[in-house]
Amino acid sequence: MNEYLFVLGRTGDLSKAEIEAVLSRMQINYQTAFSSAETLHLKFQQELDVTKLMLMLGGTIKIASVINKLSNQEDICNQVSQFIQNSIKDKDKHDKITFGLSGDSFISAKIINNLSNSIKSKLQENGFIVRFILPSSGTSLSSVVVRKQKLLEFIIISENKEFIIAKTLIVQDFDDWGKRDFQRPAPDPHQGMLPPKVARMMVNIANSKFAFRQETCSMQAIPNSKITLLDPFCGTGTILAEAMMLGLNVIGSDQSQEAITKTKKNLEWLSKEYQISNIKYQIFRSDATHISEKLAPESVNAIVTEPYLGPIVEAHNIKHITQNIKNIILGLEKLYIGCLRDWHKVIKPDGLIVIIFPYFNIDNREFSVKKPLDIRENLGYTLVSGPYKYSRPQAVVKRNIYILKKINSKH
Numbered sequence: 001m002n003e004y005l006f007v008l009g010r011t012g013d014l015s016k017a018e019i020e021a022v023l024s025r026m027q028i029n030y031q032t033a034f035s036s037a038e039t040l041h042l043k044f045q046q047e048l049d050v051t052k053l054m055l056m057l058g059g060t061i062k063i064a065s066v067i068n069k070l071s072n073q074e075d076i077c078n079q080v081s082q083f084i085q086n087s088i089k090d091k092d093k094h095d096k097i098t099f100g101l102s103g104d105s106f107i108s109a110k111i112i113n114n115l116s117n118s119i120k121s122k123l124q125e126n127g128f129i130v131r132f133i134l135p136s137s138g139t140s141l142s143s144v145v146v147r148k149q150k151l152l153e154f155i156i157i158s159e160n161k162e163f164i165i166a167k168t169l170i171v172q173d174f175d176d177w178g179k180r181d182f183q184r185p186a187p188d189p190h191q192g193m194l195p196p197k198v199a200r201m202m203v204n205i206a207n208s209k210f211a212f213r214q215e216t217c218s219m220q221a222i223p224n225s226k227i228t229l230l231d232p233f234c235g236t237g238t239i240l241a242e243a244m245m246l247g248l249n250v251i252g253s254d255q256s257q258e259a260i261t262k263t264k265k266n267l268e269w270l271s272k273e274y275q276i277s278n279i280k281y282q283i284f285r286s287d288a289t290h291i292s293e294k295l296a297p298e299s300v301n302a303i304v305t306e307p308y309l310g311p312i313v314e315a316h317n318i319k320h321i322t323q324n325i326k327n328i329i330l331g332l333e334k335l336y337i338g339c340l341r342d343w344h345k346v347i348k349p350d351g352l353i354v355i356i357f358p359y360f361n362i363d364n365r366e367f368s369v370k371k372p373l374d375i376r377e378n379l380g381y382t383l384v385s386g387p388y389k390y391s392r393p394q395a396v397v398k399r400n401i402y403i404l405k406k407i408n409s410k411h
Helices: 012-025 051-057 073-087 109-125 145-150 174-182 196-205 238-245 257-273 288-293 316-321 324-342
Strands: 001-009 031-035 039-044 060-070 097-103 128-131 153-157 161-173 228-231 249-252 281-287 300-305 348-364 364-369 379-390 395-406
Touching: 001 012, 001 161, 012 039, 012 060, 012 196, 012 238, 012 379, 031 153, 039 109, 039 153, 039 257, 051 060, 051 174, 060 073, 060 145, 073 097, 073 109, 073 153, 073 161, 073 324, 097 109, 109 153, 128 174, 128 364, 145 161, 145 174, 145 249, 174 196, 196 238, 228 238, 238 249, 238 257, 238 281, 249 257, 249 288, 257 281, 316 324, 316 348, 324 348, 324 364, 348 379
Parallel strands: 097 128, 097 153, 228 249, 228 300, 249 281, 300 348
Antiparallel strands: 001 039, 001 060, 031 039, 060 161, 153 161, 348 364, 348 395, 379 395
16 A cells, blocks of 8 residues: 655645546545545555656645654654665765655644754764754745755654654745746736635646656646537636646636737747647637626536636725625625626536635624525526635635536526
8 A cells, every 4th residue: 555645835725626636537545544634644555656646746844655644752763864875875875965845734843853963863874964954934944945955755644643754755836936937927916816826726626637747757638529628707817727738628717808819828828838739729808797608518528627716905995895785795696696697608517617706804803705605506506516616815706616516497
């Protein structure tokens, strides 16, 4: 049995749903050994291609191989020290070894510091030149530090009153994610727009298709005329770009001509930057509630979208939004109901819709969009799962992500 630890990003539940969707799509069977808000411990019959998996996943920060389950700190020290010695047995003892320990929220910074010093002392006693790096904050080393420092990183998590020790195999490629977020020619006009990682998770959950070029260890998009994803609120094309990275043909629309122009620029840049020459994309201007006038019936496999979430909340208008929040919610519910009713015509039977509905945190009260979910069966959908919550710290407008499935006949 092969055991792996997936270290999750801030959207833990969404990250888990993404992992489940991708493994299911790859027809990889697994057993869940342990699950927390921060990590997912899975067991597999076969060895995983973690490079391939990390290229696909948006919500996983690190993937580690589980070494052992131990009961006390002394055993952890001995186990990690022995593992480091075994891993460099064919190298010169006098080459400097740099390692680091990361823990979950149940492992204190004091434990990380004490264990690091104990492991260093034990290795030095055996003639090794050793240094360690501590987390700059909290108890977990960032992917940036692990990658740039070329660390031997060991992850310690508390699991059922024991400690799980895992060796980090791969970390998320932060440079590549940053490239698509900040280097595209037409960025999002407003702060707080959907990040590429969240877009990727949503696309993966909507049954993404992908290919993998083994010889270069990089993603290679491939055409599949049977798989088409629609984003009717495409903005500047973040969701469409992540879908294209996974090999889907995409259709994007927006009522804003500026958004359409920016999306086209961004997708042209993406195609050149990642050498995507065989994926079809179609971009046009349309009201999201009338998309069926532009597309053939049952012509798309999935809809993934962040719709209009209401007025942008800034210091100068927070009072106005607070006073009018109920009317804002009613307006959004009317928009979303109109969209879902229209989209039912263009999505294929059993097709998935991964959609964001906002909720507002005002004066310690929560105001959320509910009516489209309450009448979903009348609109022709069943709720698969959700909500998966995503928000930036201190945000007034937060996101609930839902997965809906089209049912073939309306009730």
